[in-house]
Amino acid sequence: MKGFYLVLAILGTAVPYAAFVPWLIQHGVDIPLLLQHAIANPISLFAWLDVIISAIALLGFIIVDGGRHRVPYRGFAIVGTLTIGVSCGLPLYLYLKERHKTANL
Template sequence: MKNGLNLPLLVQEAVATPISAFAWADVLVSALAVILLIVVEGRRSGVRGSWAAILGTLCVGPSFGLPLFLYLRERQRQPRQARRWEH
């Protein structure tokens, strides 16, 4: 809050120690893997709204984007009649 959105400072602090650099690298690799899965599986399965899962991955993280994509994919797989009765 004190420095606002200072991206150079964020990167500097993120790689300040080897363990923090490893943690951020892990999140980045996970995010790339999730985005790749969303793009490939989304096209293959024709999942509508997969752009929202990519946006969620970029804004919040893989722990938001992956479950959102899996929900969208499962929702599309269910027959329309079954969806109506589950509420």
Template structure:
């Protein structure tokens, strides 16, 4: 459910922008950093994304989770709001499988 919300809510804002302006990257970043408050949120998302990439790589490698690129792609195509809950869900599944395999 969180993955669905993480996709739908950001795209509810992004799709109208794309329909109105197309893929105008320059305008996108101008509006993202239009003032200090929007810049605050923009920088927060950028830093959160970098932290997510490191977490996905380290934790995914440790737990031998397959296709780690998928979570980075979700982050880049939608945002932390999809990449993080999806990775955490798959991480939990992997942990449960490892527990079952060990017979606990």
């Protein structure tokens, strides 16, 4: 499962940034415009609210579960969640946890 999670973490970084970078190149770092586009209609607002709540739940899970299982480098999964999103943070944390588990067998 380690390899599976690592591939998903890489894809979870590359795919969202493949959509974001062209927008960033076209508009620059324009936070008000980014927010305007992010909540442009009810369906995009729905998606963002879903992602934000999922990210908060994931951060809590990483902090509690990572502390309980003493997963090294779990801070990278927190940073990945905050800078990229759940698509990176979740598989990265699961990879780190699997790596830690197999190292302690």
